[in-house]
Amino acid sequence: MFLEVNDLTVDFHTEDGVVHAVDGLSFEVERGSTLGIVGESGSGKSVTNLAVLGLHNPETSKISGSIKLDGKELLGASRSTMERLRGNEIAMIFQDPLTSLSPFHSIGAQIAEVYRKHKGASKSAAWDRAIEMLDRVGIPQPKVRVDHYPHQFSGGMRQRAMIAMALVCDPGLLIADEPTTALDVTVQAQILDLLRDLQEQSGSAIILVTHDLGVVASTAHDVLVMYAGRAVERGTMREVLREPRHPYTWGLLGSMPSLAHPVDVPLRPVRGTPPSLINVPPGCPFHPRCDYMELLGREVCTGERPELSPHRGHGDACYLPLKQKAEIRARAAGKETT
């Protein structure tokens, strides 16, 4: 396995108390495959990625567990080791390309810098590499555009430039944190296609963080659904979208209008709001918003915290037996068609 995250826990000490941003999270990503991490704001998606990159401030955060990239442990690795890895082996694409590019340096200079630092290339070789990368991500006239500054690029072009910068050293792992959220649908489709094509060429592993299940359906191989810092469901994209098992995943799917849905059927969202990560509800963190708690009884759902089960393959963290879930789903589907 290329990336193995085991029992990752990230706590932040704040004035209001300890924020349990990520709590006992495990997942794996293989080379050449894309893991879609889905969840709402505050579910710990971005914190997890920053932990993989080693970007949390050690003075304010407490991280435990294990993050292994290609067999090497990243947690507790020295600063210089992490610096060698970042941008070289692990690269990141952020949501907002405008704030993550420097306005004072040309696009070419920003891409070339990464290449020079990690590969020790000469100035001119790095510049040629920057032009080559811009060409690969589909920026027209790369020889002209390489001298331009971020403000001269449109939103979609900036995101392409970000991808060019992330891929300049052929990283094994690419983390894309909501890479298309700030973009229009037509541009989003371009960027997702581009990521897919680049992955086919380079065989990198991709972690794609998103809140849009449509994006997951069109790009991810595997899916991890997060809620309040924990994984509540995991499986291949088809398993999770076709036969979702966790009530929270049902809620997410029920919240999203689809172009294929019958019209004038009300959406079936999750009620309530996500919990505070300082006082995470005991037991299953989703129980205060769950419609199926009475089926098991409050003691079960607030008791011991459910773990992802089964341990491998398609699993979810819920005590409700699979058979009962299938019945609930069938009933809901029947209601929709009548």
Place this chain on the structure above:
Amino acid sequence: MTEKLLELSGLEKHFPVRGGSFIKRQVGAVHAVDGLDLVVHEGETLGLVGESGCGKSTTGRLAARLLEPTGGTISYRGADISHASRRALKPIRSEIQMIFQDPYSSLNPRHTVGSIIKGPMEINGIDPPGGREARVRELLEIVGLNPEHYNRFPHEFSGGQRQRIGVARALSVNPKLIIADEPVSALDVSIQAQVINLLQQLQRELGIAFLFIAHDLAVVRHFSQRVAVMYLGKIVEIADRESLYEQPRHPYTHALLSAVPDPDLDAPPRERIRLAGDVPSPINPPSGCRFRTRCWKAQDKCATEEPPLVRLDGNRDGHLTACHFPEDQATAGRDIVLDPALKD
């Protein structure tokens, strides 16, 4: 059909662009809205979709007369309000309300929820039976908040709850028309659905008309009875929901629809049209058909002659399209990929 509530005809809004070093002279104009015709009927929801920068929000602000148009007319219930004075607008203000995109910046952080919702009633001198405070509590309950939160401040609420406060504020003056500018796009998926359900319920129960501005085509389809597609300051296609989503005739509408990623794996496979590049600058919009620079069907005629917004052969009533070479009604399932990066 029911009565026309709001009518925009030939509407234009050009924002000046100034340049020069000492004396700032106007060197150009952003053609944010450039000749737009639109009608909102009583009690209906008209969805307005388009990419960023196409002039959706400017249209919304013009419709609420927060902006004064540089050309064309806005009429509300038959009265021309395009250049009406503040005083003349006052009685209309309470009938047209707005819900904004960002629930953080659209509520005054120093005011309590009670005074925020009461504000419009005070300004418009509305005295509901039972008093304003009782009405505020009632409104809080209607939008699904606890009436006891009357004295709390906005920072004590989550994004979804704040958006509900914004809805309660808009409802406080019993409006006939609500202009909702991306009301759910800043919210999380599950909260987004709660707010959409709330707005739909309000429309059913109170018969308020909505001009629903959004970029999410699935949300617009879910919420609107009629949908208008905007591109660079103009309407390129407008139709009932069914007609527009099932038989888009404008290539742009078609491309937009095909770009929406769908979480429903069992949905029938749709063809893919990948548009190249971005929306051109509204300072120098392309001649003729504005979409021609990104259109795969464009021919010489498109550059010289602007296509009128008309009903095409075989289309249902009210389905208008502005295109010289519209899509076939029976859409052929072929892939059209225009992105240079995706060729080969």
